[in-house]
Amino acid sequence: MEKFGQETWDKLSSLPGVPDSFMTYTVYDDVLTVSLVQEASSLLDVSAEVLLKLFGEHFFAFCKKAGYDTMLRTLGGNLTEFIGNLDSLHSYLALSYEQMNAPSFRVEMTDDGKMLLHYYSDRKGLYHIVPGIMEAVAKDIFDSEVTMTIVNQSEEDERTGKKEHVVFLVKQTNHVNHRGKALPGTMMERCVPLAGEKHRLDRAVVPSDQGSLLCTFSPRYPRKLWVDEKAFCNTFPFHIVFDENLKVRQTGVNIQKFLPGLHARDLTLDQHFTIIHPQVTFTIESIRKFVNSQFVLKSNKDKHSSLKLRGQMLWMESLGCMLYMCSPKLRSLQELQDVGLHLADLAQHDVTRDLVLLNQQRLAEMELTNQLERKKEELSVLSRHLEVEKEKTETLLYAMLPRHIANQLKDGKSIEAGEFEVCTILFSDVVTFTDICAACEPIHIVHMLNSMYSKFDRLTSIHDIYKVETIGDAYMVVGGVPVPMVTHAHRVANFALGMRIAAREVTNPVTGTPIQVGLC
Structure with missing residues (x-):
């Protein structure tokens, strides 16, 4: 909706099989996802690949807004580490989204220094989401530009059946920082640039054969494992x-x-x-x-x-x-x-000890969230139904009372009876209506009156006069009431002429000829 508008989503949500709303912790079939993508592609005249990539970019932005921003930024110090820890993140999220079927990622560095991203999933056709996510991650978290090209696509037979395996070639271009300078070369310089000379003292007391505080740190392993x-x-x-x-x-x-x-x-x-x-x-x-x-x-x-x-x-x-x-x-x-x-x-x-206890509380909160979402959706549905019923009530009210009087009643105001010294009243009825009723079925009379009154009601709106009452074939209108006007007689006269013309379009169910209307 943010990119293509509410109207586009309304068209997609009206498709058969698309639910009225989507719940956070509810699992939806991939058939629905693919169907929505195909319909959106046809509606917007945009390829499915482009839409899926856009979805990947939007999904990353959605995750940030949903509170996962800090978690995403701590997955790794660079894009390679970030991708390498995605499976761990999915494993953690599976605690909340128990039926989540997440893909697997593996980074491979070739001998010539190229980065290959291996994507594995048993959910086919969704791999175009990956470039959208990775490009957004690289730009937002690592201040770099990434381009991803598919170099191989295949299906592999695994224990659970065929799995889609897509290999992306990842090219990353790093940016300079906001001051136009390259980032410092050492971890200490990057982490504590304002620490004064203390880091130099720390570096001085670290023996050269026992490690280093630089990014080129090499671990020191014991000659003997001191654990039995x-x-x-x-x-x-x-x-x-x-x-x-x-x-x-x-x-x-x-x-x-x-x-x-x-x-x-x-x-x-x-x-x-x-x-x-x-x-x-x-x-x-x-x-x-x-x-x-x-x-x-x-x-x-x-x-x-x-x-x-x-x-x-x-x-x-x-x-x-x-x-x-x-x-x-x-x-x-x-x-x-x-x-x-x-x-x-x-x-x-x-940490499983803490995780179990914390997640116990989280599960309770999730259940409350689910209940809140369901109640919110029920309230939204009831609100829409209420609006529909309200419109019906207002339509009926305006048909019975003048609009400005009906509006005052809606506002809770009392209406006092008024006196109108000058006005014009018109009565009409159908000629030989009694004979017509005796000669045909009641339903034919109903159809005739509905057709006639619909045309007359439209004329009252055109000439701005008020319909007082209809009883049987009798139709009563008044001009100059309840809003006084100088031209009330002209308006009623023009309405009468319009009635004669409209009556010619209503058929007598007995004779098949136009009805006749008497006016006074």
């Missing part, structure tokens, strides 16, 4: 280590408690778990392809007690094993109970 096996398994009770053949090599204590058979000699990890997100096959090759994505695994227990794990995959080249550092994926305290866990089973450092 028992402490590690207790501290990270939900981790899993497995090899290239998916054979489990190590697990946290709570994984062992929940799945005691996980270390069986002939069993592999895919026999105990299913990958829920990203939707890929359970092989080392597929997992390594999405190693920067957040992985959600679901235990293959019965439906009511299955455990979902959410975490990060880390490939350990020296051991030839994959470390899955994870924690239970829970939305509420009820889910915690359903899988047979307690808050005590979550490590003290695990």
